[in-house]
Amino acid sequence: MTGHQPDEDDVIVLSGLTKLYEPTPRWMRIFARSHLTQPIKALDGIDLTVRAGEICAVVGPNGAGKTTLFRIIIGLTEATSGSGRVLGLDVTRESEQIRQVVGWMPSEDRSLLMRATIRENLQLHGRLQGMSPKELAARIPYVLETVNLAAQTDVVIASLSAGMKARVRLARALLPGPRALILDEPTGAVDPIAAHGLLNLIMDLVKQERLAVLISSHRLEEIEALQSKALLMDGGRIKYSGDLDSLRRQWDRPQLELVLATEADTRTVADGLRAQGLDVLVDGLELRCQLPGDQTIGAVLGGLGSAAASIQHIRETPMPLRDLIAHVYRLNPAAGGAA
């Protein structure tokens, strides 16, 4: 990430990437009104490196800049400043070559030819990718086998389920043998079980093929399941960049639940916790409190002295990722974050 020394495993390298959307020039407004009245900074100095065999989840609210980031990498828009490279190819000047080595999986099924078969969809894409008919004859069964759709090769897309259509989109992205994948909300319309299968497939591919993957999703439990690096974005800036374990280590405020035997013990322990500056919620014989970032369970229990002996059960619940991310957004307004 920031300050990272380049090496041969780096696939996607973005440095200081900034995108400013400006209102269309005055002469263009004669024909069509501009949808912008003020310049909008969609990306502000994004630094990111995704290496071979690595998944990076891009997370952020709507308008965070995720789509702009993806569009710059695949050449659908240009950065205003900064640089971006994919396998050493410049994202502005060599986007045609980049589109050969980056497989893009759009979020919507509409990108598929609905009344054509899976084979016909893949053949069209393959021919535009410069694959020969012989190559396609070998690759199409292979990628369809990979995504478990071999039996549906000659089935019309419109008749497939949402999960199958998502796998066709993935197969299309994989067809030419990319080194990187960009997955824009790949599980958007897919049910949770099919989504789980799709994500497992992506994780297997990353391991087997050492693909560099950039993925965006609003389903945070999926991001957690991917055990990936995370890029938390908001307003075009990075709030956090690093792996999810580090994020937890740095920002997690686990909830501590204590169960006591008597009401008197509960009161004593609650007072002891409050004396340490913790907010305590008492519910019958149960106590709940949030651990501060710099305090361990051992330190908290140690602070209770002999009263700790009356505790019957202790449970530590990690913060849900949703709350953790919200916490990072709240407490870390400045861009940057850990690396």
Next chain:
Amino acid sequence: MTTTHAYPGAVRHRSRSRKVVETIGAYVRLDLVEERMFPATSIMRYIAVVFPVLLYFYQSSFLGAGPEVFAVMLIGTAVTAGLQDALTQLTARLNFAMERGTLETYLVEPVPWVLIPIAMNLWRSFTGGLLACFMIFVGWLLGMPIDPAGIPLGLLVLFLGVLACNALGTLAASFLVLFKRGDPVVMLFHLAASVLGGALFPVSTLPEWIRWASYLIPHTYVISAERQLLMPVPPAGELSVGLSIIMLTIMCTVMLGGGLFIFDRSLRLARRLGILSI
């Protein structure tokens, strides 16, 4: 997994000519798949054009104008109908792709964007030309006199006209890419071309103050040359075939080159502004 299936993961270096062939091949294949999806649509198009042929046939009979007038009107109408697809289909398809959100799918393919309008419009232009030929064939079945010796050159002129209209369609597509609406431009041109190109009469019939505009559009040259080539007794006041072919060749070269250049620039500007496919 076998080694032959292993991910190649390298940039394929293709010559420009190979890219052209592969891009055109892929888009024509896409069109053929669509034709196959809706087979009745294609058949209906051919059935539909029989009716204007019948309209002009009975009109010329009613007016007692004879087969020559029928030929003048039918050749003009057939050429205008045939060139319409070359002129309008690119903007129609791009507009459909933009509204449906599928334009990005075409743009993220590793082919030069400048090839897209040619490849996307090729099949429709071909079927448009075929439609013009079919209308003239139906007219011949109804007794329209045709000089068979003029057919080969007539096909060449039609091809040049289709190419020139593709160039105009590409200019309209540039407008669409930047301003999100290309249809009004194309519609205006198409309707004006019917009058200015002399679809139902020789352009010499037009008053002089407007006639100059006729010479700026390819329809005039195609219609005039087709009448000269296909009719055993062409009407007076048509342009010479040689002049028409020269003018069409110049138009094709200048307008196609310019159209593709402007389309490429429009895409680049839209890309920079971030309004591509929005």
